[in-house]
Amino acid sequence: MLDLKFIRDNFEKVQQAVTNRRDGIDLSQFTTLDEERRGYLSQVEKMKAQRNAVSLEIAQIKKNKGDAQQKITEMRDVGTQIKTLDDKVRQVEDALFQIQARIPNIPHASVPVGASEEDNVSEKTWGEIPILDFEPKPHWEIAEKLNLIDFEGGAKVAGSSFVTFTGKGAKLARALINFMLDLHIEKHGYTEISPPFVVNRQTMFGTGQLPKFEEDLYHSQLDDLFLIPTAEVPVTNLLADRMLKAEEMPILYTAYTPCFRREAGAYGKDTKGLMRLHQFDKVEMVKFVDPETSWAEHEKLLKDAEDVLQALKLPYRVLNLCTADIGFSAAKCYDLEVWSVGVDRWLEVSSCSNFEAFQSRRANIRFRREKGAKPEFVHTLNSSGLALPRTIIAILENYQQADGSVKVPEVLQGFLGTDILK
């Protein structure tokens, strides 16, 4: 969320950002509402000041055993007027907030302006695309043949786009989770968090999923609780309403969680195999940093995510997402895409974003630069490190052998207890 005063003072800039993002939000009411709000506010505050003053007088008069009836009657009227004006203020503020809460973050200057994902800029590629001397199979065929995944079982117990990992497939997922967590904890200095997989409305607001994207979330009406679409949500909000000390930052958290997404509007897309699921596993990294350092931390975060792919020896590229493609809350976002020979395309396995103060303002995560200084909002960042299903796709497809077996990436062999899946 952007600061109200910032929007007021930089209205053109905000409008430009909205346009560049191809975000449909209509800002035309903002200025009117903002001015209306301040108008009512100054009116009602004057009346409250008067009421406060007269109330003191009444107290004095009563203390001296005088008759305050006249003033009390006057103030009774003022009180009623205050009540009506307060209602108006609230109404206007609600309307204003509806707009404010839906305004996306301002893209950083280094974000390419673009109209669609076509305009994302490839910053680098790493690794060699494997050349197979046989016709590569897609992962769903490999997985089914090796009994790693039960696609029908998932569909039966839950519905389409839910899968069940079985046997070595389940263990491969667990191996990946352990490998990634250990890497981030031991090599990259993150602290492991195992958060709730279910969160309340306020928490979803804090990271920006609400109010705009409610239809993408699984929701329990009875409790007004939501299944998390990413660990970013509970982990970032873990520090909501906190006042951090400058010296405790940066705070680095990593967490494994399942992620639940309704994928509304994506029906019929990527229905084969593991490409797009309603539930998937992911290891996430979250950072809370001093605003001065957040862009450097963003690059380091990207590196931490890349390390996973490099360790797995999977070829990938880094995209700098253009204005039309970055997420609502992000000021800048790199996507990591792995190449997979079976499906013959790039697959997104990580988004690495800097949110600057956009989330911390919503979740009220602050710090003091030094003792006695004014509180400021921290900057938050996060990156997948990585999402499992597409990583598994890439492993199965890129490591497949002519005989139908799959070699296990070296770094996973210890976790999986074997060097070949067959």
Added chain:
RNA sequence: GGAGAGGUGGCUGAGCGGCUGAAAGCGGCACCCUGCUAAGGUGUUAUACUGGUAACGGUAUCGAGGGUUCGAAUCCCUCCCUCUCCGCCA
């Protein structure tokens, strides 16, 4: 699910319906004193919105939302959360 206790500033913790934005302590900051170590003294120290170039004002905020009242941290109602005990269950 049943019974009880409680939610106040960066933290701990007081607070008869009116001079309480909120005692006290801790912590922080500034200064002073102290010839060592340790300590001691004085002052100062919330946030947001809003008006103003500024100086400086105004308003709000004691879990949330309503209500009573001229006036609510303080009284009433509803809800949320935390803790303790009991029951049930991984």
